[in-house]
Amino acid sequence: MTRLLRELPRALVSGVVALLLIVFIGVPIGAVLVESVVISGPMPPVRLKAITADALGRLPEEERAALIRRWVETATEAERVEAAATAFQLAGLVPSWDRKAPYSDQARAMEAALATLPPQDREQVAQNRSIAHVMLHKRTALAFRVKAQLGQQGFDTLRNGSEARWGLDHYLKVFQDSYLRNAALNSLSLAALSVMLTVPLAFALAYGINCGGIPWPAAMRGVFLMPLVAPPVLIATATVMLFGRRGLVTYALLDRGFGLIDADETNLYGLFGVVLAQMLSFMPATLIILDNVLRRQDGRVDEAAAGLGAGHFTTFRHVTLPLAWPALKRAIVLVFIMSLTDFGNPLILGRDTPVLAGIIYDEITAYRNTPLAAALCVWLIIPSLLLYLGLELLGRRKGYASASIAARSELPMPRSWRIGLTVIAGIVAALIFAVYGTMALGAVTRVWGTDWSLTLGYFSGEGVNIGLAGTGYGSSERGLGLVWESLRIGLIAGPIGGLLAVVIAYVVERLRPPGANLIVFLVLVPAILPGIIFGIGYIVAFNVPLGIPALSLTGTSAILVINILFSNIFVGVLAARAALQRVDRSIDEAAEGLGAGLVSRFVNVTLPILLPALLLGTLYVFIDGLTTLSSVIFLVSGNHKLASVAIFNHANSGEYGYAAAKSLVLLAFALTAIGLARLIERQREAGRQRRSPAALPGLPSAISR
Numbered sequence: 001m002t003r004l005l006r007e008l009p010r011a012l013v014s015g016v017v018a019l020l021l022i023v024f025i026g027v028p029i030g031a032v033l034v035e036s037v038v039i040s041g042p043m044p045p046v047r048l049k050a051i052t053a054d055a056l057g058r059l060p061e062e063e064r065a066a067l068i069r070r071w072v073e074t075a076t077e078a079e080r081v082e083a084a085a086t087a088f089q090l091a092g093l094v095p096s097w098d099r100k101a102p103y104s105d106q107a108r109a110m111e112a113a114l115a116t117l118p119p120q121d122r123e124q125v126a127q128n129r130s131i132a133h134v135m136l137h138k139r140t141a142l143a144f145r146v147k148a149q150l151g152q153q154g155f156d157t158l159r160n161g162s163e164a165r166w167g168l169d170h171y172l173k174v175f176q177d178s179y180l181r182n183a184a185l186n187s188l189s190l191a192a193l194s195v196m197l198t199v200p201l202a203f204a205l206a207y208g209i210n211c212g213g214i215p216w217p218a219a220m221r222g223v224f225l226m227p228l229v230a231p232p233v234l235i236a237t238a239t240v241m242l243f244g245r246r247g248l249v250t251y252a253l254l255d256r257g258f259g260l261i262d263a264d265e266t267n268l269y270g271l272f273g274v275v276l277a278q279m280l281s282f283m284p285a286t287l288i289i290l291d292n293v294l295r296r297q298d299g300r301v302d303e304a305a306a307g308l309g310a311g312h313f314t315t316f317r318h319v320t321l322p323l324a325w326p327a328l329k330r331a332i333v334l335v336f337i338m339s340l341t342d343f344g345n346p347l348i349l350g351r352d353t354p355v356l357a358g359i360i361y362d363e364i365t366a367y368r369n370t371p372l373a374a375a376l377c378v379w380l381i382i383p384s385l386l387l388y389l390g391l392e393l394l395g396r397r398k399g400y401a402s403a404s405i406a407a408r409s410e411l412p413m414p415r416s417w418r419i420g421l422t423v424i425a426g427i428v429a430a431l432i433f434a435v436y437g438t439m440a441l442g443a444v445t446r447v448w449g450t451d452w453s454l455t456l457g458y459f460s461g462e463g464v465n466i467g468l469a470g471t472g473y474g475s476s477e478r479g480l481g482l483v484w485e486s487l488r489i490g491l492i493a494g495p496i497g498g499l500l501a502v503v504i505a506y507v508v509e510r511l512r513p514p515g516a517n518l519i520v521f522l523v524l525v526p527a528i529l530p531g532i533i534f535g536i537g538y539i540v541a542f543n544v545p546l547g548i549p550a551l552s553l554t555g556t557s558a559i560l561v562i563n564i565l566f567s568n569i570f571v572g573v574l575a576a577r578a579a580l581q582r583v584d585r586s587i588d589e590a591a592e593g594l595g596a597g598l599v600s601r602f603v604n605v606t607l608p609i610l611l612p613a614l615l616l617g618t619l620y621v622f623i624d625g626l627t628t629l630s631s632v633i634f635l636v637s638g639n640h641k642l643a644s645v646a647i648f649n650h651a652n653s654g655e656y657g658y659a660a661a662k663s664l665v666l667l668a669f670a671l672t673a674i675g676l677a678r679l680i681e682r683q684r685e686a687g688r689q690r691r692s693p694a695a696l697p698g699l700p701s702a703i704s705r
Contacts (some may be wrong), residue, residue: 014513021504028534043163071133090344091128202287206287206419207422210291213421229671248449274349293327343357356380370536436667496561497564501569501576502575535632563631627670644666
């Protein structure tokens with residue numbers, strides 16, 4: 001009995017954690033997969049023909065022939081044209097006449113098209129015209145004649161011409177629809193270009209920082225990581241403001257100033273602009289992966305290679321690159337996924353370059369076509385998965401560890417390498433500063449590219465743009481009201497997410513329930529899958545869950561908090577697990593032996609040890625709550641909006657001043673949060689040093705940077 005009472009709290013906590021993860025991570029992802037195979041709507045012509053033919057077959061032969069003959073003879077000209085067009089489709093042909101022309105013109109063009117067909121095709125069209133007329137225009141009358149034989153379900157299906165079934169139709173549309181096919185090719189091409197440019201750039205910067213090729217490495221690392229806390233589409237917006245049709249460089253300087261170009265023709269709209277924005281946006285995350293690996297490489301291996309006569313390039317090629325290959329694989333897959341699922345940059349910069357992520361955004365926001373959007377989301381995963389599996393096959397039998405303790409090489413880098421890396425670092429740093437400087441200037445410029453006078457109206461929302469002031473149009477998204485709403489959401493989600501992450505890590509590492517591996521897997525799912533999938537999953541799963549409207553989260557602030565929390569909780573969990581793995585389990589066991597209960601041990605023993613992980617998890621969730629776009633853009637409503645979505649809308653409609661003002665304030669909040677986290681950690685370290693010379697694990701480097 002005593003053992004049962006001791007195990008009950010463990011089972012209860014583990015069960016609650018598992019249930020939360022299943023409901024708010026597993027269910028949304030599963031909902032996307034289920035929704036992608038739900039077919040609901042008008043039947044395709046081939047399917048409708050089969051159902052109509054089955055219904056006709058239930059009539060006596062003489063009655064059937066008389067009905068078809070009478071229906072066809074009494075058809076109007078419009079009905080004959082529509083039936084002929086459908087007959088062409090049933091025969092596998094495309095109507096060659098203008099389907100938007102008057103029916104009299106279409107009738108003549110139809111007869112001409114029939115006359116030019118080969119005899120075999122003309123015969124197939126003729127055979128399909130009668131049933132095409134029945135299925136288009138006499139289907140309801142037929143349904144009532146055979147209602148008794150069909151039953152209620154068959155009657156409704158035939159009369160409505162629609163169906164609800166399972167199928168792969170939405171997946172096949174990528175191959176059947178030329179627009180979707182073109183968008184898929186654009187997405188793959190854009191992802192490949194982003195990988196080929198971003199990964200080498202990030203590797204060059206990481207190599208320069210860790211191998212003495214870039215001056216002031218700590219400061220430059222901080223500069224390169226600045227876009228991590230940037231509000232959504234900030235880089236794309238700044239790119240437009242600098243190099244767009246009314247850009248500061250293209251229009252004000254090169255067009256108006258020197259007359260060298262026509263800014264309406266020469267600008268960064270298009271594929272190149274999207275690649276540039278993605279390269280700067282994805283570079284910081286890629287840099288973190290490569291920087292962590294290069295920082296741990298043992299420089300003595302380089303010295304050994306030099307001692308054997310290898311030059312710097314030979315050492316780089318045969319030592320540095322092979323040892324960094326595991327990180328390069330992760331970086332390639334990461335950039336590929338981020339590019340495939342990015343819709344903000346292509347929508348703002350690539351107006352004439354459709355991509356699948358942008359189509360998903362349109363299908364959800366404009367057409368509410370969640371099944372097609374869900375199928376396209378799954379398509380976005382497949383190339384990334386294939387790329388990951390292909391890369392894993394390369395070098396899978398090789399080892400990549402150089403030493404347990406890293407030591408920096410004392411070999412000097414060649415002067416040409418230092419100059420080249422410094423130039424690259426300088427260009428990247430200049431672009432980053434240009435982005436932030438442009439946003440700061442845009443936030444106080446009255447009309448970008450036209451009226452350069454200063455104003456603070458974008459912060460107050462008084463209506464600066466000519467023609468909109470005083471109209472009230474868009475007033476709900478102007479000013480800083482939505483910034484405070486984002487701050488409120490972040491302040492709710494951040495602490496809860498940080499604490500829950502620590503609890504999950506404690507359950508996995510200390511309680512170790514039977515489903516611990518499943519818990520870890522569910523936590524990591526949002527890190528693996530694109531955020532756009534997570535957002536659509538919440539739409540499908542929590543609209544009317546279990547058919548109970550009272551449980552619906554759609555349109556509430558709760559769905560925003562929960563989505564932000566669970567989509568970013570993996571960072572805190574990973575940090576807390578790493579910390580717990582370095583702490584002896586006997587500490588927890590000793591507290592239990594002294595009579596401390598589960599809650600008491602966690603609060604008084606474990607939580608103080610995991611304070612750095614708690615801070616990191618809280619900070620990550622909070623900043624993502626301020627800047628996230630890909631998932632929450634589908635979850636905002638008229639009553640609950642976020643500044644990140646408003647920034648995207650402003651940038652997409654050319655209201656750069658409002659986008660810049662909100663971006664600056666969000667950035668200030670993010671930097672303030674990072675500063676507070678560092679301050680708390682420093683105070684903790686100082687207090688710990690005063691109390692004891694023994695040091696516990698410090699705050700993870702993602703914050704200290």
